[in-house]
Amino acid sequence: MLVADPNGVAGWRRFREELSAADDPGKAHLLAAQAARLRAADIRMINRAGLGHVGGDMSVLDILTTLVFGVLQIDPEQPEAPDRDRLILSKGHSAGALYATLAAAGFFPESELETFAQPLSALNGHPNRVKVPGVETNTGPLGHGLPVAVGMAVAGVLAASDRKVFVVLGDGELQEGSNWEAAMAAGHRKLANLTAIVDRNRLQQGARTEDTVTLEPLADKWTAFGWRVVELDGHDHLALLDAFTQPRDERPTCVIARTVKGKGISFMEDRVEWHHKVPSGEQVTTALQELEEVQA
Amino acid sequence: MSAVIDTAPTFDCRVAFAEELIALAEQDPRIVAVCNDSVGSSNLVGFREKFPDRLINVGIAEQDMVGVGAGLALSGYVPFVCGAAPFLTGRALEQIKADVAYSQAPVVLCGMSPGMAYGELGPTHHSIEDLAWLRAVAGLGIVVPADPLQTREAVRWAASAATPVFLRVGRFKVPAVSSGFSFGKAEELRSGDGIALVATGSMVSRAVQAAEVLAGEGIAARVLNMATIAPLDEAAVVRAVHQTRGIVTVEEATITGGLGAAVGEINLRQARPVPMRMLGSPREFAPTGDTAFLLEHFGLTAEGIAAAGRELA
Numbered sequence: 001m002l003v004a005d006p007n008g009v010a011g012w013r014r015f016r017e018e019l020s021a022a023d024d025p026g027k028a029h030l031l032a033a034q035a036a037r038l039r040a041a042d043i044r045m046i047n048r049a050g051l052g053h054v055g056g057d058m059s060v061l062d063i064l065t066t067l068v069f070g071v072l073q074i075d076p077e078q079p080e081a082p083d084r085d086r087l088i089l090s091k092g093h094s095a096g097a098l099y100a101t102l103a104a105a106g107f108f109p110e111s112e113l114e115t116f117a118q119p120l121s122a123l124n125g126h127p128n129r130v131k132v133p134g135v136e137t138n139t140g141p142l143g144h145g146l147p148v149a150v151g152m153a154v155a156g157v158l159a160a161s162d163r164k165v166f167v168v169l170g171d172g173e174l175q176e177g178s179n180w181e182a183a184m185a186a187g188h189r190k191l192a193n194l195t196a197i198v199d200r201n202r203l204q205q206g207a208r209t210e211d212t213v214t215l216e217p218l219a220d221k222w223t224a225f226g227w228r229v230v231e232l233d234g235h236d237h238l239a240l241l242d243a244f245t246q247p248r249d250e251r252p253t254c255v256i257a258r259t260v261k262g263k264g265i266s267f268m269e270d271r272v273e274w275h276h277k278v279p280s281g282e283q284v285t286t287a288l289q290e291l292e293e294v295q296a
Numbered sequence: 297m298s299a300v301i302d303t304a305p306t307f308d309c310r311v312a313f314a315e316e317l318i319a320l321a322e323q324d325p326r327i328v329a330v331c332n333d334s335v336g337s338s339n340l341v342g343f344r345e346k347f348p349d350r351l352i353n354v355g356i357a358e359q360d361m362v363g364v365g366a367g368l369a370l371s372g373y374v375p376f377v378c379g380a381a382p383f384l385t386g387r388a389l390e391q392i393k394a395d396v397a398y399s400q401a402p403v404v405l406c407g408m409s410p411g412m413a414y415g416e417l418g419p420t421h422h423s424i425e426d427l428a429w430l431r432a433v434a435g436l437g438i439v440v441p442a443d444p445l446q447t448r449e450a451v452r453w454a455a456s457a458a459t460p461v462f463l464r465v466g467r468f469k470v471p472a473v474s475s476g477f478s479f480g481k482a483e484e485l486r487s488g489d490g491i492a493l494v495a496t497g498s499m500v501s502r503a504v505q506a507a508e509v510l511a512g513e514g515i516a517a518r519v520l521n522m523a524t525i526a527p528l529d530e531a532a533v534v535r536a537v538h539q540t541r542g543i544v545t546v547e548e549a550t551i552t553g554g555l556g557a558a559v560g561e562i563n564l565r566q567a568r569p570v571p572m573r574m575l576g577s578p579r580e581f582a583p584t585g586d587t588a589f590l591l592e593h594f595g596l597t598a599e600g601i602a603a604a605g606r607e608l609a
Contacts, residue, residue: 082372129370130400137370138399141390147360148395151330151367151375154352158328158373178391181357185364188355 002122002132004077008106012076015069024238027070031237034104035065036294039264041100041113043291047284049117051125055274057097059201059234059259060168064089064101066240067166076106079133083163086152088136090145091170091199092126093276098135099123107134143176145169146196150182153194153252166244168197172204175213180225186252187226194252195244196227199234201261205275222254234259265290306469310339310408312444313465316451317376318343321350327455328352328368330377332361338378338408358383362391362405369401374455380414381407381423381464389429396460397436404454409467410440411498411548412582412590419581428553430462431526437461438525442474442500446523449477466498468548468587473501473521480524482532488516491608492536492543493601496522496555498591499546499575505598506605515609525555533562542571542608546601548591551576573604 019030038061046052064087068074072085089098096116103110108122115121122131126140137148149167156163169179186194198218202209209215219229228249232239234257243255261275262268265287268279279287321327321343328350331338335353344351352368354361358379365377377384384407385392396403407426414421430438437459441447447465454461457479474483485500486507495503500521507517518540520532536543543563545556556574563569575596582590591597595604 128398137366137401138394141394143359144363144391144395147363147391148367148370150354150360151364151369152371153367154364155368155371155373158349159371178359178363181354181360182363185354185357185360 002108002112005106005109009076012105019070028238031065033295034069035062036291038065038100038104040288040291042096043284043287045096045113045116046278050278051117052096053093053276055261056094058263059261060094060199061097062235063168063197063257064097066237068101068105070241071244083161085163086136086165088145088149088167090139090167091173092139095125095127098127102134142173143178146179146182149194150186153191156193164193166195171198171200171215172209174215183225190250191252192248192250197255197257199259200256201259203261203272219256227252227254229254231256235263304471306471307444308469309444309447309466312447313451314339314342316448318346320455321347326374328373328375330361330365330375332356332358332379334379358387359391362388363395365403366395366399366401369403376404376406378406378408381410381426382421385426385429393433397433402458403460405462407462407464410464412587413467415586416584422582424550424577427525427549431553435460440464440497440525441523442497442521443470443472446474446477453479464497468498470498471501473504477523480527480529482529483521485521486519488518489539490516491605492518492540494520494522494543494559495546498548502598503546503601506601509598509602510605517605522555528558530562533559537563537566537570544573544604546575549576550579552579571608575604
């Protein structure tokens with residue numbers, strides 16, 4: 001098991017304080033710059049490892065950044081505190097995005113990112129809770145995160161705790177039936193402490209979701225299963241912050257985050273081939289330059 | 297055959313399971329039950345009456361059931377996830393692998409009415425593959441109690457074991473045969489250096505009967521009650537290999553991958569392996585019939601076990 005990096009945690013705490021003191025434009029700027037830093041870290045990891053799922057990483061990173069740097073009641077130095085908020089990345093193939101985010105928050109040293117996918121690294125191609133603090137359950141096969149999140153939300157109710165459970169789902173992943181078993185149970189049990197976020201980038205491994213198996217009308221589906229639905233721009237940090245911090249409804253909440261696969265890298269955006277293609281050296285340079293401009 | 301065992305009362309192990317679970321839950325607020333609409337067939341009616349909030353019925357949805365169990369376990373609860381063994385293991389195998397075993401979530405997976413307990417309902421409802429499937433999953437304990445006492449003690453052990461485990465809870469009635477449960481340990485019910493009968497679950501009492509038949513013919517059969525299939529008691533198997541002329545394994549499961557295969561793997565690693573006979577379902581879907589009929593059909597009777605023993609003696 002990796003251990004927390006005190007310097008990283010201190011940086012995360014400073015960021016959280018700065019964020020809570022900032023006005024809305026300030027918040028948006030802070031989170032955008034942080035997300036760009038994490039995108040760059042992820043691109044470097046994927047380049048070093050020669051593998052990864054860059055497209056989905058880029059689409060989900062604003063969601064992960066907002067949660068970890070703006071919303072979750074967590075302490076990276078106490079990753080197993082009983083009343084922490086839970087974050088599950090059900091689309092476990094975006095492990096690179098999760099690792100970059102957790103490392104930046106000090107759950108483990110950022111230097112560890114250099115080992116991504118190397119022999120015997122704690123940082124497998126899909127996240128492992130036994131080895132990586134901040135990972136709540138092992139994901140990778142799709143359709144697993146939401147049922148586990150429902151169990152965690154039920155546990156929160158049983159324990160009469162205020163903690164919240166957030167689970168990030170891919171959109172293509174919603175073709176797995178297990179999600180709908182869990183959605184039905186969560187709606188029935190009115191798990192108001194549960195938020196599912198759909199990274200709606202409209203692309204899956206081989207094609208557009210709607211050309212593969214139609215997901216729309218997606219909001220209607222969740223509504224029909226007993227969920228409150230919020231639709232927003234998944235790269236709009238203020239909208240994400242607002243959705244994640246609204247007072248509890250009596251239902252579970254589904255945030256359908258409209259995203260762009262490959263977001264932030266011009267030549268990757270909304271292109272199906274960047275699901276798990278590895279950028280070349282020249283492409284990495286271009287990508288990092290584009291991200292640098294956002295951070296400035 | 298032994299008149300003593302033939303006239304002995306027999307028990308549905310789900311009764312002992314439920315009684316022990318309720319007794320433990322009264323002491324330990326962390327214990328919860330999760331089920332797939334199987335409140336009746338998992339014998340959880342009494343649990344629901346006592347602890348309505350601690351019975352989480354997810355509906356007919358085994359994948360969700362196992363995931364929910366993992367989420368509860370990773371939040372500090374001790375979930376007993378109950379469903380008919382064929383659906384729990386077959387439908388949710390990937391959840392058992394990824395959410396429970398690989399995630400090291402200490403869930404107690406309770407496979408109710410395993411083997412051919414559902415008799416005439418047919419192979420869709422039989423769970424003869426579970427031991428083979430689950431034995432391939434790393435980090436998952438597999439426990440198959442032989443009678444009510446072992447069921448009770450296995451439930452108690454599982455509640456505090458803090459490790460992922462599959463518990464096979466029998467519905468087909470069995471006589472009391474065991475004197476207790478110790479995880480990972482074979483129970484030697486009868487000594488003997490002629491041959492060894494290694495049995496699990498519903499087959500244990502039949503192996504004891506077979507040993508009595510063989511004793512009448514001058515064959516000293518050792519009987520091992522293998523209530524833990526994984527991790528298997530390797531030392532007990534090695535002793536059987538060294539000290540007897542042959543091993544018969546007996547299970548209410550397919551012989552491709554379960555107890556017989558596990559014993560065989562150890563036998564083959566010895567310098568001088570002994571001949572074996574593996575009794576169970578021969579990778580065949582059962583015909584129509586009640587459980588007693590099907591067990592006889594596949595030779596899973598005292599006489600069938602004794603016959604296999606004679607070939608090795």
